[in-house]
Amino acid sequence: MKMYSGTIRKAPEGSKLRDLYYSRQKRLFLLVVALALVVPLAGISLFSYNYYKSSWIESTSAELSSLAESRSQIIELFLADQEDALAGIVELYGVDYLSDQASLSQVFTAVNQSGVITDMSVVGVDGRHLAYAGPFTEELSGRNYADADWFQSVMADGTHVSDIFTGFRGTPHIVVAVADPERTWALRATVNSDFFNSLLTSADVGPGGDAYIISWTGELQTPSRLGAADAPFTFDAATPGAAEVLHDERFIYAATPLKGGDWMLVLKTDIDDSLGGLYRARNQVIGFIVLAVALGLVAATMIISPMVNRLREADRRRMELNDRMREAEKMALVGRLAASVAHEINNPLQIIENQAGWIGDLLDDESEGKVSDVTEYRDASDKIRAHVRRAREITHGLLGFSSVGEGLASTDINNLVSESASFLENEAKNSRIAFKWDLGEGLPPVETDRARLQQVFLNIINNAIDAIGRDGAISISTRPADGSGVLAEFADSGPGMPEEVRASVFEPFFSTKEGGNAGLGLSISYDIVRRLGGDIRVSSAPGGGSVFTVTLPSDAGKSKNNTREER
Amino acid sequence: MEGIRLLLVDDEEEFVRALAERLRLRDLEGRTALDGRQALEFVAGEAPDVMILDLNMPGIDGMEVLRRVRRDYPAVRVIIHTGHGNDLDEAEAWRLGVFDYLKKPVDIDYLVERIRAASGSD
Numbered sequence: 001m002k003m004y005s006g007t008i009r010k011a012p013e014g015s016k017l018r019d020l021y022y023s024r025q026k027r028l029f030l031l032v033v034a035l036a037l038v039v040p041l042a043g044i045s046l047f048s049y050n051y052y053k054s055s056w057i058e059s060t061s062a063e064l065s066s067l068a069e070s071r072s073q074i075i076e077l078f079l080a081d082q083e084d085a086l087a088g089i090v091e092l093y094g095v096d097y098l099s100d101q102a103s104l105s106q107v108f109t110a111v112n113q114s115g116v117i118t119d120m121s122v123v124g125v126d127g128r129h130l131a132y133a134g135p136f137t138e139e140l141s142g143r144n145y146a147d148a149d150w151f152q153s154v155m156a157d158g159t160h161v162s163d164i165f166t167g168f169r170g171t172p173h174i175v176v177a178v179a180d181p182e183r184t185w186a187l188r189a190t191v192n193s194d195f196f197n198s199l200l201t202s203a204d205v206g207p208g209g210d211a212y213i214i215s216w217t218g219e220l221q222t223p224s225r226l227g228a229a230d231a232p233f234t235f236d237a238a239t240p241g242a243a244e245v246l247h248d249e250r251f252i253y254a255a256t257p258l259k260g261g262d263w264m265l266v267l268k269t270d271i272d273d274s275l276g277g278l279y280r281a282r283n284q285v286i287g288f289i290v291l292a293v294a295l296g297l298v299a300a301t302m303i304i305s306p307m308v309n310r311l312r313e314a315d316r317r318r319m320e321l322n323d324r325m326r327e328a329e330k331m332a333l334v335g336r337l338a339a340s341v342a343h344e345i346n347n348p349l350q351i352i353e354n355q356a357g358w359i360g361d362l363l364d365d366e367s368e369g370k371v372s373d374v375t376e377y378r379d380a381s382d383k384i385r386a387h388v389r390r391a392r393e394i395t396h397g398l399l400g401f402s403s404v405g406e407g408l409a410s411t412d413i414n415n416l417v418s419e420s421a422s423f424l425e426n427e428a429k430n431s432r433i434a435f436k437w438d439l440g441e442g443l444p445p446v447e448t449d450r451a452r453l454q455q456v457f458l459n460i461i462n463n464a465i466d467a468i469g470r471d472g473a474i475s476i477s478t479r480p481a482d483g484s485g486v487l488a489e490f491a492d493s494g495p496g497m498p499e500e501v502r503a504s505v506f507e508p509f510f511s512t513k514e515g516g517n518a519g520l521g522l523s524i525s526y527d528i529v530r531r532l533g534g535d536i537r538v539s540s541a542p543g544g545g546s547v548f549t550v551t552l553p554s555d556a557g558k559s560k561n562n563t564r565e566e567r
Numbered sequence: 568m569e570g571i572r573l574l575l576v577d578d579e580e581e582f583v584r585a586l587a588e589r590l591r592l593r594d595l596e597g598r599t600a601l602d603g604r605q606a607l608e609f610v611a612g613e614a615p616d617v618m619i620l621d622l623n624m625p626g627i628d629g630m631e632v633l634r635r636v637r638r639d640y641p642a643v644r645v646i647i648h649t650g651h652g653n654d655l656d657e658a659e660a661w662r663l664g665v666f667d668y669l670k671k672p673v674d675i676d677y678l679v680e681r682i683r684a685a686s687g688s689d
Contacts, residue, residue: 346650350672351582357675358585361592385674392672399670 033300041289060274061245068243068254068267086178095185098122099130108133118190125184136169150175154186164221197222208270335527342398356384397520410445413486420457438477443486456525460490460548467494485553496544571686573597574615576606578624603627614640617685622649644685
């Protein structure tokens with residue numbers, strides 16, 4: 001059977017938990033970075049967006065308002081022009097001249113070069129047509145206007161501009177009429193609605209906007225593009241000539257009263273139309289924020305990952321070191337305890353040995369036959385003494401835990417390793433085990449306890465021989481260790497050891513060997529090497545087998561681990 | 568009897584008497600002392616050839632006895648026989664000039680062999 005003992009360290013518990021901790025730290029950091037980027041950028045953007053949007057609405061409202069005012073002036077002027085023109089004709093020509101069909105046609109042609117007026121007629125005090133110039137002769141001939149609103153109104157007030165209405169001719173139109181001062185007749189003109197409408201359609205209210213005139217009865221006086229007279233205005237509030245402006249989520253409205261409050265001009269513009277540029281800018285800003293955050297996160301990840309890894313590595317090293325320190329302390333404590341127990345047991349063992357020996361001595365003096373079963377007594381005495389010797393193996397082994405570091409001397413590690421192996425050469429040869437050498441050249445001498453170190457090497461080689469059993473090789477190599485110091489490695493071609501054995505191989509009283517082995521060899525070796533300021537480790541060889549590595553500092557003698565323990 | 572003058576020093580009375588008895592069976596006549604003071608008195612009275620000395624004793628301990636005996640009676644061969652000695656004690660004992668340093672428990676025959684070697688009669 002093989003014998004190994006002692007653990008260096010067990011895998012730290014909760015390493016998964018720590019991984020979780022690190023990845024959580026990492027995520028937290030990235031979240032903070034993301035927030036640090038997003039919050040101010042989004043805040044500034046949102047603020048700017050709202051600021052620009054409200055100033056946009058404000059300036060658009062102002063534009064719309066002045067547009068409404070100027071349009072209403074144009075329309076009022078237009079209507080007034082028509083009235084003035086008719087009034088001029090009434091004053092200039094008189095009813096006798098205008099009642100003549102040919103004369104009226106002449107006047108109509110003269111005043112209507114712009115095509116603003118569709119037709120013109122003279123109506124007598126009884127409401128009958130006196131003359132007519134225009135395209136609707138058939139439809140209007142013989143009509144009586146005595147009951148028409150416009151006629152009654154013009155006869156009462158002297159002038160009149162009607163709402164849009166269909167009338168006898170069957171198409172929507174606006175009538176402008178002027179009566180003579182005596183109210184004995186009236187001159188009537190029909191305004192070309194296309195021309196009138198063009199006064200509005202030329203207003204620039206954007207693709208989603210609208211412009212229309214609505215009467216106080218709620219009837220559209222001009223076509224509405226959106227077909228809806230939805231302006232949130234009341235008629236009474238408006239001051240003539242001044243626009244009233246308001247807006248909801250979608251539209252900005254501007255309204256001005258017309259025709260003494262009978263009509264209202266409404267301009268409406270779609271906020272989104274005028275804010276299109278702002279929306280594009282907003283989308284670009286959002287894109288920019290997303291890009292900035294993404295870049296920030298990438299940069300942060302590039303920074304944080306190595307940082308967290310370094311932190312994790314440092315933590316891991318620290319914990320490993322702690323574990324090793326604890327382990328070393330534990331071993332030293334166990335060693336001291338073992339040595340003191342051994343000391344206490346040695347005296348009683350000596351007495352047992354002596355008393356058993358005395359029984360044996362006394363039996364020698366007894367004559368054969370006088371004491372029956374002499375042989376049995378002697379056997380018993382011998383067995384007691386044999387077992388005392390066995391116990392002594394253990395207690396003397398335990399004493400190996402006592403002081404280390406006496407007799408420090410400059411030691412050539414190659415020399416010491418070779419010498420140790422030579423002691424076991426015969427044993428190895430008998431088991432057909434070969435030593436393979438790979439000793440480094442020019443290694444620095446080590447200031448150390450030569451005898452103790454030899455004990456360690458002997459123990460390791462002995463274990464290797466036991467592990468192989470028969471037929472195999474032990475590769476022994478030396479080389480400079482990392483930093484200062486040297487390293488000796490012993491690799492056997494044995495079957496290796498399972499993890500649980502590897503973990504316990506340096507523990508005292510741990511043995512896989514059957515029989516009277518105390519399981520102290522590697523434990524003492526561990527103790528010695530640690531006290532010499534070095535390190536001993538075991539690992540599995542690539543091709544099976546075990547590798548024991550002993551590392552020694554070049555100045556072991558000055559290391560503090562080496563201070564003698566008082567016993 | 569071989570005429571080797573032997574002194575056994577050990578504070579375990581039972582042990583030291585039984586040891587003396589057993590040694591007598593092996594033709595070695597030994598006197599016994601149970602502590603350092605007794606041992607030194609004995610040596611002052613009649614210096615033995617060989618002295619078996621325990622280290623851990625009440626009063627004057629074995630190391631002190633060894634020191635004085637080596638100083639005052641260098642002819643006496645001292646064999647340390649102890650259950651408590653550590654490496655430092657062993658090194659000190661060797662430095663003071665012991666003949667041998669044995670760790671308890673020791674087989675009687677080996678002890679006899681060492682005594683004879685010490686007396687030069689072997």
